Amino acid sequence: MKITVFNGSPRGKNGNTNRIVEAFLRGAEKAGAETENIFLVEKTIEHCLGCFNCWDTTPGKCSRNDDVEALHSIFLASDFVVLASPLYTDNITSILKKFLERILPLVNPCFEYINGETRHTRRHDHYPDFIAISNCGYPEYSQFQVMSHFFKRLARETNVAVKLEIYRTMGELLKIKHILLNPVVNRYLKNVEKAGEQFVQNGAVDEKLLEKLKESLIPEKMYRKMANAHWKKKLSRL
Ligand SMILES: Cc1cc2nc3c(=O)[nH]c(=O)nc-3n(C[C@H](O)[C@H](O)[C@H](O)COP(=O)(O)O)c2cc1C
16 A cells, blocks of 8 residues: 655644654554655645646646656555645645646546536546645644545545545644653654554544544643743744
């Protein structure tokens, strides 16, 4: 089984999203998966020109000459693709969005009508299912509503599914070195690792573990207080 991560955080390797991704991949590898962790911020990805050349002039091939064509091959050769991004303005980052807009050449221009909605027909026999990994600054799980909905809509376009969603609230806590917080974060990351292992072994993660992954790292009220104290201290130094 090949799992490829497309990470859209501008912080790349040093981001909170990657802390979760790395734990997940550790578990997946333990269970025998082959993995690749791609940081989109390190790639040259131009925006889609909307020219439709990839449909009517050079079918399947984008007219822009950058890193995306190589990423297409990796995308298609994967069994599962992890769409990883921090929550930015209630959605994925523009880095990941730019990449996802560029997968247009992977489908055909012609329409099909399935279950009351139109979509493009497939150009390839195999498309990877999705796994979503994200983290955000706010403490409520509801912050991920738009992102979760977006991934499901995107999956529909290639007739695949979002097989697993791992969303971490209070994500900035993942990088804080604090004697009381470190065991909490380590326990969380161990559970993410377990989820990676289970996913590869069983094709799913058990409900109990999924619920655990959603639990707050610290009480919400305490988090808001800590965040405000942090910013006030920073601003007082200006
Ligand atoms: C431009 C910008 C927009 C953001 N928008 C949101 C948001 O809508 N909701 C939220 O909870 N956090 C938001 N955040 C906070 C990030 O999700 C948070 O810092 C996260 O830990 C960053 O992950 P990373 O280290 O993987 O990049 C935003 C941060 C930035 C810089």
